[in-house]
Amino acid sequence: MDATGERSLQWFVAERVVEEPDLTALVRDYSGLLYRVALALLRNPAEAEDVVQEVFLRVLQHKPNLAAIDDLRPWLVRIAWNLALDRRRRVRPDQLDDLVAAGLLNADLPADQALAEAARIRQVLDAMERLPKRERQALLLSAMDELSTSAIGAVLGRSESSVRSLLFRARTHLRQRLED
């Protein structure tokens, strides 16, 4: 191989290395978001952590194709979402609701206030479970700050306007169910 060929190969490899995202950085940047997405659906911290690890294992399998992905965030959230949906068929989400509700609270709250808040959260989570599936999923994903409406639409396979409509209906229905 001549010198020009060697140089172009080195450039190509270097370019690829630069373009391929670092897996450690991906874990650092997205593990928290993925954990929350999985936890919102599964309400089980251990299962949510398993989902996060499985997501990054999938990423490792598709590492050569990562450079072709425009926006990694919705892609990763979608993988986590689908894996969590798969697990949700095995794990009943109300199994650990009390523990999760307590775990979601701020540790600085006084005990009596924390107890009342936990009961309230539990009540809302129960009402959420009775919502139609699409509305519930849109509402849970909307809780994630990092996800825009278009990103939620990309995860759920819906348009932006459809997601907005789902969110509105979800809140209305949730309010009605809490009043019952």
Added chain:
Amino acid sequence: MNTNQNNHDTAIDITLAALKHASPPAGMEARTLQRLQQPAPAAPFRWRDLLTGSAVACAWWRGAVSGAATAMLLVGSLLFAQHSMRTKQPVVSQIAATHNLVPAAVPVASPGCPAHTQVHHASGSVSATHPQAHHSWMESSARFAPSRPAPVLPLTAQERALVRLVQTVNPKQLASLNFDAQEKTEDQEIDDFNKFFTPPPAPPQPSDSQAPTNTQPPAPQQGEQI
């Protein structure tokens, strides 16, 4: 009402905020990285992957390969079904033919012939030396004979006469076909005939005053002594 609604909205917001701020368990990142560094266990070879996933990179190729495989399966099953139907029909006809022919094919020893010479009524042929072989030939020919319904035989003369009778003769005459009724009618006719031709009874004897001029003495009665 509004206060309640506000309370519910607050509760919803608190719950969503709690989900939003849920912190991952300590050391999750480290555990995840550790797991990623472990060598991945060799995935078991799956034919499904070969057909739909890893072996074929493009999505449309996967669909095309799956579609082609499905089409081949369908065509194969269709051909197999047709073939099995074709082979079933001769078997049924063979069974029917065997049932019809086997009793007729029982060899009958004809008098005067040697014991090993036997006539097969079904074919009319004689197998002198290998009756068993002939029997198997009969079976095989019956097995491979084409299955057709027996042709309609022509009517006999008696049947034709009956048909003509039924079509032309009046019901009274038809009723006479009953042998009992016919016999009664014949008896009646014989009685009528006999009544008609029997001689009339003898006239009463004349008294003395009215004696006939006939001078001949009356004929002696039978058995009367002279």
